[in-house]
Amino acid sequence: MTVPGPRAIIMTMGLLSLVWVCALAAAPASANDAGESVRFRGRSAMRVEAVRPSGAGGVLFDTEDSDPPAAPYDTVLLHGLMPDPGVRIELAVPTLGGVWHRWAPAEVKRFPNGRFWARYKFNGVSRRTLRLRAVDAGIRTAHLLALYDAELFVAGAGPEPEPAARAGEGRAAVSAASYRLVTREDWGARPATEKYEDHLPARFTMHHTAGTKPRTYDEAVQEMRFIQDYHINGRGWIDIGYHFVISPAGHAFQGRPEGAKGAHALGHNTGNLGVSFMGNYHAPIADEPAQESLDAFVSLGRRLSSDYAIPPERLETHRDLGSTDCPGDILYAKFPELKALIAGQAPPTKAPEFGALPVLPPSGFSATYLDRLPW
Ligand SMILES: [Zn+2]
Numbered sequence: 001m002t003v004p005g006p007r008a009i010i011m012t013m014g015l016l017s018l019v020w021v022c023a024l025a026a027a028p029a030s031a032n033d034a035g036e037s038v039r040f041r042g043r044s045a046m047r048v049e050a051v052r053p054s055g056a057g058g059v060l061f062d063t064e065d066s067d068p069p070a071a072p073y074d075t076v077l078l079h080g081l082m083p084d085p086g087v088r089i090e091l092a093v094p095t096l097g098g099v100w101h102r103w104a105p106a107e108v109k110r111f112p113n114g115r116f117w118a119r120y121k122f123n124g125v126s127r128r129t130l131r132l133r134a135v136d137a138g139i140r141t142a143h144l145l146a147l148y149d150a151e152l153f154v155a156g157a158g159p160e161p162e163p164a165a166r167a168g169e170g171r172a173a174v175s176a177a178s179y180r181l182v183t184r185e186d187w188g189a190r191p192a193t194e195k196y197e198d199h200l201p202a203r204f205t206m207h208h209t210a211g212t213k214p215r216t217y218d219e220a221v222q223e224m225r226f227i228q229d230y231h232i233n234g235r236g237w238i239d240i241g242y243h244f245v246i247s248p249a250g251h252a253f254q255g256r257p258e259g260a261k262g263a264h265a266l267g268h269n270t271g272n273l274g275v276s277f278m279g280n281y282h283a284p285i286a287d288e289p290a291q292e293s294l295d296a297f298v299s300l301g302r303r304l305s306s307d308y309a310i311p312p313e314r315l316e317t318h319r320d321l322g323s324t325d326c327p328g329d330i331l332y333a334k335f336p337e338l339k340a341l342i343a344g345q346a347p348p349t350k351a352p353e354f355g356a357l358p359v360l361p362p363s364g365f366s367a368t369y370l371d372r373l374p375w
Contacts, residue, residue, distance in 0.1 A: 035073075035077065035151030035152050035153035035235075036069055036070055036071055036073070036151060036152045036153070037149055037150065037151055037152075037325075038066050038069075038076070038130065038132070038150040038151070038152060039066060039067045040063055040064060040065075040066050040067065041064075041067065042067065044149070044325065045063075045066070045078075045132065045147065045149065045150040046147060046148055046149055046210075046280075046282075046284070046285070047061075047146075047147050047284070048144060048145070048146045048147075048284055048285065049061055049134070049144070049145045049146075049147075050142065050143075050144055050145075051087070051134070051136075051139065051142065051143060051144075051145050052139065052141075052142035052143075053136060053139040053140065053141070053142070054136045054139070055136060056136060056137065056138060057135060057136065057137075058135065058136040059133060059134070059135055059136075060087065060134040060135060060136055060139075060145070061132075061133065061134050062131065062132075062133045062134075063131050063132045063133065064131070065094075065129045065130075065131060066129045066130050066131065067129070068127055068129055069127050069128075069129075069152050070127075071127070071152070072125040072126055072127050072154065073122075073125060073126070073127070073152035073153055073154055074121065074122045074123075074124060074125045074126075074154055074155055075119060075120065075121050075122070075152070075153055075154065075155040076091055076119070076120040076122075076130065076150060076151070076152055077117065077118075077119045077120075077150070077151050077153070077230075077234050077235065078117065078118055078132075078147060078148075078149065078150035078151070079115070079116065079117040079118075079148055079149060079211065079230055079234070080115075080116060080145070080146045080147040080148045080149075081114050081115055081116070081144075081145070081146040081148070081212060082110060082114050082115075082116045082145060082146075083114040083143045083144065083145070084139050084140055084141060084143050084145075085110055085138075086136065086137050086138035086139040086140060087134055087135070087136070087137060087139060087145060088134070088135045088136075088137040089105070089118055089132065089133070089134055089135075089147075090102050090103070090104075090132070090133040090134070090135060091103045091105070091120050091130055091131070091132055091133075092130065092131045092132075092133065093122070093128045093129070093130045093131075094128060094129065100131065102133075103120050103122070104120075105118040105119055105120050106119050106120060106121040107119050107233070107234075109229060109233065109234075111222065111225075111226055111229075112222075113212075113219070113222050113226075115211070115212060115222070115223065115226040117226075117229075117230045117234045119234055121155065125154055132147070132150065146285070148210050148211055148280060148285070149210050153235075155236060156236065179250065179251075179252045179295075179296040179299040179300050179303075180250065180251050180252065180296070181251075181252050181254060182221075182251045182252065182253045182254060183254050184254050184255075187220075187221045187224045187225070187253055187254075188221065188225060189224070189225075189228060189240070189254075190228060190232070192238045192239035192256075192260075193232060193238045193239070194238040196238070196239070196256065196257065196259075196260030196261065197260065197261040198259055198260065198261070199259065199260065199261040199269075199270050199271050199272075200259075200271055200308075201258055201259070201271055201272070201273050201304065201307075201308040201310070202271040202272075202308060202309075202310060202314065203268075203271055203272045203273070203310060203314035203315075203316065204272070204273045204275065204301065204304055204305065204310050204314060204315050204316070205264065205265050205268070205272055205273070205274050205275070205316050205317065205318055205320075205321065206275055206276075206277075206297070206315075206316070206317045206318065206327050206331065206335060206338075207242065207264060207265075207274055207275065207276035207277070207317075207318045207326050207327050208276060208277045208278075208279060208280060208281045208282070208326055208327040208328045208331055209223070209227060209245065209276050209277065209278050209279065209280070210280050210282070210325075210326065210328075211223060211226070211227065211278065211279070211280065212226075212278070212279070212280075213248055213278055213279030213280065213287040214247055214248060214278055215248070216249075217247070217249060217251065220247035220248075220249065220251060220253070220278060223247075223278055224240075224245060224253050227240055227242075227245065228240040231263070235263075237263050239255070239256055239260075240255045240256065241255070241256075241262055241263035241264045241274065242255040242256070242262060242264050242274040242275065242276045243255050243256050243257075243258055243260075243262050243264075243273045243274050243275060244273070244274075244275045244276070244300060245275075245276045245277075245278055246275065246276070246277050246278065246293050246296050246297055246300070247278050247293065248278065248279065248289075248290040248292065248293050249290070249292050249293070250290070250292030250293055250295055250296035251296070252296055252300050255274070258273060258304070258307075258308075262274045264276070264318070265318055265321050265322065266322055267321075267322070268321045268322075273304055273308075275297065275300060275301070275304075276327075277289060277293055277297070277327060277331060278293075280328060281327060281328030281329070281330040281331040281332075282325050282328030282329055282330065283329065286328075286330060287330070288330065289330065289331060289334065294334065294338065297338060298338055298341045298342055301315065301338070301341075301342035302342050302344075305342055305343070312339060312342075312343040315339050315342060315343070317331075317332055317335050319332055
């Protein structure tokens with residue numbers, strides 16, 4: 001099970017009553033890569049709560065009315081970290097007469113390490129405000145409950161219109177890689193559910209996963225499997241949306257093949273390679289990036305830039321392309337330096353170093369673990 005970092009543990013120890021820590025982002029933002037984040041008084045829905053047993057049915061937290069969404073939606077998808085499975089996340093929308101109607105999730109998945117996602121589906125699209133509530137459904141111990149993001153979108157919407165890739169903008173070449181690649185086979189990826197759409201890479205976008213920052217290689221593998229499940233079964237995509245995901249130890253986990261169009265930057269996916277840092281580099285989680293991950297990002301960025309002749313001005317962050325917090329204030333502030341390193345304007349601080357990969361038990365993970373909540 002993933003345990004909160006030192007900052008979060010201190011928060012838990014010091015505040016065993018209900019505590020709200022809301023994101024401080026001012027920009028209209030989504031911590032994710034396609035949907036619009038639910039916001040309350042202009043703030044992201046992301047929150048961290050210290051919760052303790054309050055008796056079955058006890059309300060652990062209850063939000064106020066959300067801000068009106070900017071676009072119609074029929075699906076709400078949230079994800080986070082639920083160390084104790086005895087929490088039920090409810091969602092409510094206002095109906096005629098001001099009555100709030102509670103909705104059960106269409107599907108909930110909670111993985112053995114506590115990472116979970118829940119999807120709610122409505123009949124028809126609307127721009128209704130909504131509320132989120134957490135209820136004690138049998139909590140055993142006081143713990144930290146993290147809701148990383150709740151995003152809104154229209155399920156099954158077709159691919160977004162975007163300009164066609166400019167032919168000849170990229171070129172394939174071969175160059176040495178100095179980062180440690182973890183292939184799909186290595187991390188136990190499932191095959192894509194449908195055939196990929198080909199594209200020719202010509203640009204590069206940095207993200208953060210807005211999820212867990214793993215402490216070990218094994219935790220990073222689990223997080224990759226979670227993200228793939230979240231994107232396939234939660235979002236309804238054919239595969240994980242990113243091309244690469246970088247762990248704090250500096251491993252570059254392979255997502256979609258480089259020649260396959262990704263799903264990571266709405267309206268800008270064609271020809272665009274998505275590289276994401278594991279972790280959440282935005283308040284209130286505010287992970288600090290490990291130097292090993294920054295070094296791996298630079299090495300990978302250099303290889304991709306070389307292979308596809310990506311010019312420095314096409315090295316961008318998700319925030320540069322849409323209204324989103326991604327990759328978080330902390331990584332965003334580091335991007336100019338990283339970009340300069342990739343473009344060869346300064347030497348890297350040090351060569352990346354990688355340890356040996358631990359051997360994982362072949363059946364140490366249940367991708368089908370499903371904990372349907374008792375509604
Ligand atoms: Zn992003």
